[in-house]
Amino acid sequence: MWKIIHLDEVDSTNDYAKSIAEESPEGTVVIAKRQTAGKGRKGRSWASPEGGLWMSVILKPERTDPRLVFVGALAVVDTLADFGIKGWIKWPNDVWVEGKKIAGVLTEGKAEKFVVMGIGLNVNNPVPEGLEREATSMIYHTGMELPLDSVLDRLLFHLGGWYGVYKERPELLVEKLRQRTFILGKAVRVTEDDKTIIGRALDVLDDGSLLLEVGGELRRILYGDVSVRPL
Numbered sequence: 001m002w003k004i005i006h007l008d009e010v011d012s013t014n015d016y017a018k019s020i021a022e023e024s025p026e027g028t029v030v031i032a033k034r035q036t037a038g039k040g041r042k043g044r045s046w047a048s049p050e051g052g053l054w055m056s057v058i059l060k061p062e063r064t065d066p067r068l069v070f071v072g073a074l075a076v077v078d079t080l081a082d083f084g085i086k087g088w089i090k091w092p093n094d095v096w097v098e099g100k101k102i103a104g105v106l107t108e109g110k111a112e113k114f115v116v117m118g119i120g121l122n123v124n125n126p127v128p129e130g131l132e133r134e135a136t137s138m139i140y141h142t143g144m145e146l147p148l149d150s151v152l153d154r155l156l157f158h159l160g161g162w163y164g165v166y167k168e169r170p171e172l173l174v175e176k177l178r179q180r181t182f183i184l185g186k187a188v189r190v191t192e193d194d195k196t197i198i199g200r201a202l203d204v205l206d207d208g209s210l211l212l213e214v215g216g217e218l219r220r221i222l223y224g225d226v227s228v229r230p231l
C-alpha cells in the first residue's frame with residue numbers, strides 16, 4: 001500500500017505532500033530527515049531536528065470527518081507499545097508519555113480530493129530547546145537509539161490497520177480512543193482561537209467530538225486545544 005519518498009531536508013513534509021497529492025496515489029508517504037519549517041496546527045511551529053520521524057501520508061478516503069486524525073494518534077500509541085512505551089492521547093491529536101508530549105498529528109487537505117496526514121514523533125532526537133518541561137522523546141524511555149526504519153515500519157503497519165477501521169467501523173476507532181485518552185473525567189481548559197471554555201471532560205462522542213460539562217450544562221466541542229487543569 002505504501003510508496004515512500006525519502007528526503008534529506010524539506011520545509012514541511014505536509015506542504016511537500018500537498019504539492020504532489022493530486023497526482024499521487026493514495027498511500028504515498030513523504031519522509032524527511034529534517035524539516036526547516038515543520039508545522040503544528042494554527043500556524044504553530046514543529047521542531048524537527050535530525051533523529052525524529054517526520055512524515056506525511058497522502059490519503060484519499062471517500063469521506064473525511066474529524067475522526068480521521070485519531071487514525072494517526074492511535075497508530076503512534078501502538079507503535080510506542082511495540083517499543084515498550086505506554087502512550088496516551090490528548091484529544092484530538094497529541095500523544096503523550098509520562099505527562100509529556102512525544103508526537104503530534106496534523107491533517108490538512110483539499111475537499112473531495114485528498115487528505116495529508118502529517119505525523120511528527122520524537123524518536124532519537126533530544127527534546128527541542130525550550131520544550132524540556134512539556135516534551136519527551138522515545139530515546140529517553142528506551143534508553144537506546146532506535147533504527148528509524150523500524151519505527152517507520154511499525155507506524156505504517158498500524159496506520160494501515162487503523163485507516164481500515166476508520167473506513168469500515170469508525171465507531172470502533174472512537175471506542176479505542178476513549179480507552180487511550182487521559183483527559184476523561186478531568187477538569188480541562190479548552191481554547192479555540194480567543195475563546196476559552198473551562199469544564200469537565202466527560203466523553204468522546206461517536207462523531208469524534210468532545211463532550212464537556214460546563215457549569216452543569218453539556219457542551220459539544222468540535223475542535224480546540226485542551227489542557228488539563230489541576231483540580
Ligand code: BT5
Nearest residue numbers: 012013014038039040041046047055104105118119120135
Ligand atoms: C501538532 O500541532 O502537534 C501537530 C504536529 C505535526 C508535525 C508533523 S511533522 C511531519 C508533518 N509536517 C509538518 O510540517 N507537520 C507534520 P499542535 O497541536 O499545534 O502542537 C504544536 C506545539 O507542540 C508547539 O506549539 C510546541 O509547543 C509543541 N512542539 C513543537 N515541536 C515539538 C516537538 N518536536 N515535540 C513535542 N512538542 C513539540
